[in-house]
Structure formats: C-alpha cells, structure tokens
Amino acid sequence: MNEITTIVLAAGEGTRMKSELPKLLHPVAGLPILGHVLSAAIGAGTTHLGVITAPNATQLSATVKSIAPNAQIFEQVERKGTAHAAQMAKALWSKAKDYVIVVYGDHPLLRSQNFEIIIKQLNAGKDVCILGFEPDDPTGYGRFITNGDKLLNIVEHKDASDEEREITLCNACILGFKANVFKETIEKVGNENAQGEYYLGDLIPLANQLGYDVGYAIAPADDVHGVNDRSQLAIAENLFQNRLRQDFMKSGVTLKDPSTTYFSYDTKIGRDVSIEPNNIFGLGVKIEQGANILGFCHIVGANIGKCANIGPFARLRPDANLEEGVKVGNFVEVKKANVGAGAKLNHLSYIGDADVGKNANIGAGTITCNYDGVNKHRTNIGQDVFVGSNSSLVAPLKIGKGAYIASGSVITSDIEADALAIARTKQVNKQGLASKLRAKAMALKNKNK
Numbered sequence: 098m099n100e101i102t103t104i105v106l107a108a109g110e111g112t113r114m115k116s117e118l119p120k121l122l123h124p125v126a127g128l129p130i131l132g133h134v135l136s137a138a139i140g141a142g143t144t145h146l147g148v149i150t151a152p153n154a155t156q157l158s159a160t161v162k163s164i165a166p167n168a169q170i171f172e173q174v175e176r177k178g179t180a181h182a183a184q185m186a187k188a189l190w191s192k193a194k195d196y197v198i199v200v201y202g203d204h205p206l207l208r209s210q211n212f213e214i215i216i217k218q219l220n221a222g223k224d225v226c227i228l229g230f231e232p233d234d235p236t237g238y239g240r241f242i243t244n245g246d247k248l249l250n251i252v253e254h255k256d257a258s259d260e261e262r263e264i265t266l267c268n269a270c271i272l273g274f275k276a277n278v279f280k281e282t283i284e285k286v287g288n289e290n291a292q293g294e295y296y297l298g299d300l301i302p303l304a305n306q307l308g309y310d311v312g313y314a315i316a317p318a319d320d321v322h323g324v325n326d327r328s329q330l331a332i333a334e335n336l337f338q339n340r341l342r343q344d345f346m347k348s349g350v351t352l353k354d355p356s357t358t359y360f361s362y363d364t365k366i367g368r369d370v371s372i373e374p375n376n377i378f379g380l381g382v383k384i385e386q387g388a389n390i391l392g393f394c395h396i397v398g399a400n401i402g403k404c405a406n407i408g409p410f411a412r413l414r415p416d417a418n419l420e421e422g423v424k425v426g427n428f429v430e431v432k433k434a435n436v437g438a439g440a441k442l443n444h445l446s447y448i449g450d451a452d453v454g455k456n457a458n459i460g461a462g463t464i465t466c467n468y469d470g471v472n473k474h475r476t477n478i479g480q481d482v483f484v485g486s487n488s489s490l491v492a493p494l495k496i497g498k499g500a501y502i503a504s505g506s507v508i509t510s511d512i513e514a515d516a517l518a519i520a521r522t523k524q525v526n527k528q529g530l531a532s533k534l535r536a537k538a539m540a541l542k543n544k545n546k
Contacts, residue, residue, distance in 0.1 A: 101216065102193040102276070103143040104186045107131055107161075107202035108151045108173040113326040119157050123330055125205040126337045127361035127380045130324055131157065133205040135164050138198070141212030145193070147186040148202070149173050178294030180286045190283070193276040199297060201270040203324050205333050206340070211321070214314045215273035224278045224309035227251070227301065228271040230318050238267035239298050241313060248313040249305055251298030255291045266313075269321040272297055278309050337362075373409070381415065399431075402438070420455075437480065449473075450492065454480035460504065462487040479514065 111120025121131035128136075131148075138146065146168040148161050158170045171185040183190075183199050190197050196219050198212065211228060218226040227248055229241050235254075240261050242250040251268050252261050274282075282300040290296065304311050319340075324330050341364070342355040349368035352358050357374040364378045367386035376390055379397030384390070388401050391408030398415030401407060405423045414432035419425065423436050426443035434448045437455035442448055444461035450473050451465045463484050465476045474492035478484070482496050485504030496502070497514030506520040 098142065099195040099216070099220070100144045100193070101142055101196045101198060102145040102190055103138045103147070103198045103200065103212075104183055104190065105131070105134055105138065105146070105148045105200055105202045106179060106182050107157060108149045108154075108176070108182050109203065110151065111203075111325070114330070115327070119154065120324065121202050122157060122160060123324070125324075125330070125333050125362075126341065127363070128205075129160055130205040130333075131160060131202050132164050133362070134200060134202050134207055135161065135168070137207040137209050138200060138212060139165060140209035141216065143198070143212075145169075145189060147171055147189040149182045149185050178288065178292070179297040180283060180295035180299065183297060184283060184295075190276070190279060193279070195276055197274045197276050197279040199272045199274075201323070204270045204321055205324060206320050206322050206336055207270070208320055211271060211316050212273075214316070215271055218312050218314060219273055219275060222310065223312040224275045225301065225304045225311040226273045227311075227313045228269040228273075228316050228321065229266050229313050230269045230316050230321050231265050232267055232318050235262070235265050235267050239296075240264040241266040241268065243313065246312055247305075248301055248311045250302045251296075253290065253292075253296060253298065266315070268298060269316055270323065272300070274300075274304075275309075278304055278307075281307065367403075376408075385421075414449075451476040451478060453478045454482060454498065456480060457482040457484070459484045460486035460488060464489050466491040 107121050109120060114120045114123065122129045125133060146165050148168055149171050150157050152172050152174050161168050161170060169189055173182045173185045196216065198215065215226045215228055232238060237254050239251045239253045240257055241248055241264065242252060282303040285303055286295050286299050288295050301311055319336050322333055322336060324333050338359055341360045342352060342358065345366055346352055350366050351371040353372065354374035358372055359377045361378055361380045363380060365383040367384060369387045370384050372390045373392040375393045377395050381398040382396050384401045385403045387404040389406045394408040394411045396413040399413035399417040401419050402421040402423060404421055405419050407425045410427045411425045412430040416433040417431040419436045420438040422439045424441045424443060425431060428445045429442050430447045432449040434451040434453065436453045439456040440453045442459045446459055446463045448459065448465050450467040457478050457480065466489055467473050467476065476490050476492045477495045479496055479498035479500065481499045484502045485506065487505050488502050489507045491507065491509045494508060495511045497512055499515040500512045501517045502508060503519040506518060508518055508520050512518045
C-alpha cells in the first residue's frame, strides 16, 4: 500500500454564504461540507491528513478533530492563493513518502472513487494527475490545456484567452502528485498572474518543464459540485438526496415519492421497507427489514424494528428504540423510550423516558409526565399492560405486567401486576341540571345582544 498524504484546503472565508457559521460547516444531508470531503479522502486510503484553515478557526478545527482525530491543522494567515495555502502544511508534506493529494474542501459530493481514480493513475506511472470535469457552463473555472492524455497546463478563467475560454474541460478539485514532484514544484511556484496569487494549477506547467509525466482524469460533474453560496448549497443538498434515494431503491427500499423523502448521510434502511411521501429522516436513524413508514413523519436518532408500522404524522426523537412489530400512530411522539415487540401507541400520545413492554397497548391521549420542572424521571410499563385513553402517567412510575388502567386516570403510584387502577373523580349525575344551565346561558346570550 502506498502512503497517501492528503491536504484539504479549508481556509476560505465563504462570505457569499452570508452566515455566522463557516461555509464548510454548513450541512449537506446532516454532515458538514468539510465532513464529506474528509470522509471521502479517508475512505480512499489517506494515511496522513492535513487541513488548512483560516486563523482562529476553532469551530472548524473541532469538527475536523471529531471526524479525523489524527488530522493536523495548519493556518493560512495571509490569503495568497491555493498553492500558498498548501505551502502552510510543509511540516506534513515535507515528510511525505509516496503520494501527496491536495483537495478543495468545499465539494460535499466527492466520493472515495474520485480520489481513487487519481491514485490509480499515479500507481500506473503518472507523476501528476489532476481531476477534471465538463460543466454545462465553464465560466469561472480553470481550463485544461491538453495534448492527448497529457495535461500541459491549467489556465484560470481570468487569465484565459478567448480561445482558451472555449475549452469545456475544466479543473475540478483534486490534484495528485508523486511526493517528490510535489515537493519540488510547490517550492518553485510563482505568482505572475492577474491576481498576483500562487495557484496550484501553476504546478502543472512546472512539472511539465521538469520532464514529469502529467495526466488527468474526468469525474461526473455532480461529484465535483462546489458550494460558494446558499443557492449552490441547496443544489448540493438536492444532488446528495437524489444519490441517497437511488442507492436505497437499488438496495430494495420502496419510496412512494422519492422527491419528497429526505435522508441523512448516515441513514440505514433494510430491505422491503416501504416509505410513503413527505418523510424526513434526521441523523442516526436505522430502519430494519419490512418496516412501513406512513406519510409526514419526522424521525431522528431512532431505531425502528422489523415490520414496525410508523405514522402518519409521527415524531420519533433520539433514543426511541422500537422492537419488531411496534405500531406508532398519528400524532404520537416518542423520545428516549424502549418499546417492546408488538406494542401499540396508536393515537395522540407522548411517550418519553419510558420502557414499554411487549404487546402493551397505550390508549389515545396517554402522556408520560416525565419532567418535574428540574429533572426527568422514567416510566416503566410492563408487558401486556393496557392503558386506557386520556391517561396521565406521572413518573417515576412502575406498572406491572398485565395491569389495566382505566381511561381518564392520573396515575401517581406504582401498579402491581394484573391490577386494575382507577384514578379519577367519581361521576355524579344531577337530574334536570343540564336544562337549567342551558336556560341560564341563553338568558345571558340574549342580554348581551
């Protein structure tokens, strides 16, 4: 295995995002833009990773460390171009043995295979290999000047002649070098251009002048979509969602209306799961084989067991763990709860900080009262328990196996197994009082006319 040193350029200000959040921390499918790039680089076999940031980019650095703890952070204090940024990581690349790869950090749709195609050409003998693509509109991109399979130069749009601007093959976002070639050319790059900056693209003619073999590879345009503003961020989100949707359907998931279903990058779904329109899956969702997700559900951090039936209009919050065959119906919210196999939570209920046993039935309007204003408390509902509609279960509370709770009860004490609990005011019927109350109400209404 060749040793791969990857340098990620992440020092841009991202001013066009108009945001207090650094551009590369804006999420695509729940993962920061930079996280996608790091994951793709690591997946391609990166052994040493460096990230170039702006000064005092503590939030960005923390994100890097959360994804790649061994990554080294380097600051670019003065903004003098992409080659200058890469020079900031000299302490890393000066020790590189085999390959050095430089990648722009604002491309959230990059895949490991985009790196691998570069590495493959380096393995085959190329000294340098640059990733290119053919956009619908090449305006603003550096143009590839080629001769057959050789890349002679990259000319930035601002520096390109009218003839060169007609070229449609453009610079993408990954540049791969044999380590010795990178070390030699990065030290010699100049800034004789319209902007007076040090461009990574200028390493290409330098490498050619020194007699090195410079090639290129072509990526699908969607894979190298960059993000500079909110509009491009929305496009990236849509492209990534379409990728996820296609991947899920190919793996045996039914999406009734793919365009209205939104996933996170880490969503996991088994075969024969059916998902109706207008569902949103946040981070940390796992759905096992045969589950059915009806429309208009919002699910985050939940585990959904085999053949479970969820929705419509259900909300599953983090640490909702549902076993096989569970039913969670319309306008039910579940949070930090373990729900046993075959249990039913069908209508208008909140189950939080709770354990619900197998085959328990939670009636409509049931609430676990888990918060006392300071602390959260847990409710334990045993197997085969039946909770009547409109019941309030005040935690901490333990309800034994097979217990029955009468509708409308407010339960504040533990219930033994197989016991019937009734906790409501005794009903009193007063003959004739309804008609007197109606008459009094009508008199007041007429008086106010």
